[in-house]
Amino acid sequence: MQRIINFILRYRNAFLYGFLALIALVMTVRSHSYHQSRFFNSSRWLAGNVYGTGADISSYFGLREENRRLVEENEELRRLLFNAPDDSIQPLDSTLSVYQVLSAKLIKNSYSSPRNYLTINKGKNDGVKQDMGVITTKGILGIVENVSNNFATVQSILNTKSNINAKIKGTNYFGSFIWDAKDYTTAQLIDIPRLVPVVVGDTIVTGGMSSIFPENIPVGVIKKYDLNASQSFYNIEVELFNDMANIKNVYLIENKDKPEIQALESSTLNE
Numbered sequence: 001m002q003r004i005i006n007f008i009l010r011y012r013n014a015f016l017y018g019f020l021a022l023i024a025l026v027m028t029v030r031s032h033s034y035h036q037s038r039f040f041n042s043s044r045w046l047a048g049n050v051y052g053t054g055a056d057i058s059s060y061f062g063l064r065e066e067n068r069r070l071v072e073e074n075e076e077l078r079r080l081l082f083n084a085p086d087d088s089i090q091p092l093d094s095t096l097s098v099y100q101v102l103s104a105k106l107i108k109n110s111y112s113s114p115r116n117y118l119t120i121n122k123g124k125n126d127g128v129k130q131d132m133g134v135i136t137t138k139g140i141l142g143i144v145e146n147v148s149n150n151f152a153t154v155q156s157i158l159n160t161k162s163n164i165n166a167k168i169k170g171t172n173y174f175g176s177f178i179w180d181a182k183d184y185t186t187a188q189l190i191d192i193p194r195l196v197p198v199v200v201g202d203t204i205v206t207g208g209m210s211s212i213f214p215e216n217i218p219v220g221v222i223k224k225y226d227l228n229a230s231q232s233f234y235n236i237e238v239e240l241f242n243d244m245a246n247i248k249n250v251y252l253i254e255n256k257d258k259p260e261i262q263a264l265e266s267s268t269l270n271e
Helices: 002-010 012-031 032-060 065-083 257-267
Strands: 099-108 115-122 131-134 140-147 150-161 164-169 175-177 185-191 202-207 218-226 235-242 251-257
Touching: 164 257, 175 235, 185 218, 251 257
Parallel strands: none
Antiparallel strands: 099 115, 099 251, 115 150, 131 140, 131 251, 140 150, 164 175, 164 202, 175 185, 185 235, 202 218, 218 235
């Protein structure tokens, strides 16, 4: 306490000067309309900046909640899109939905080995099942392979074991979408017949001939293609839409009709 008193006594002249200056400023502002106008304009400018900065800070810390809300909205919109009858955009009763969509986050990514796997932060307790398709907002990512209570591993499309039905957008020419383990930005579409007109820049999408992915989910664009005279099929290089080295939010797709389809196909093969 003594130190505070000594400090005040030491700088008493400065405190007195500041006090008198404040009184002079208040009297000047109150007695002159011009000064009043400038003072209040300055006050509003200062207050506006303070409130604006406060709003910016509040918005920054609210980004996580805003991002969560947007992911949930995307989840619902994708469910409606995958289940829209006859390319309609009319809302669909959830009881009639064939495809269910679940959002998740990537917690581990791999893209530099021949057999790449990803790990997501949801598992059996969240409704994740083996063989669910996994996509991002840009395109396909892989297929769920193993599931624990709270996590799941995903076989990436950047895996030499991966083989997904795909086609050239706007056509019904289907092929197999695979990866040759050379470049994580590019995969290959094979088994497209040589009679098909192929153009660099054409979009590749899922074919819908499997019970995992809905039809027409984006995959990538044709980067280049090769066809020797002795070959009957193209070897097409596809530049992926996904940046496989930079992925965070994903969506899992479940085909509710898949068990029935698999049971029917199995019984047909065993006849």
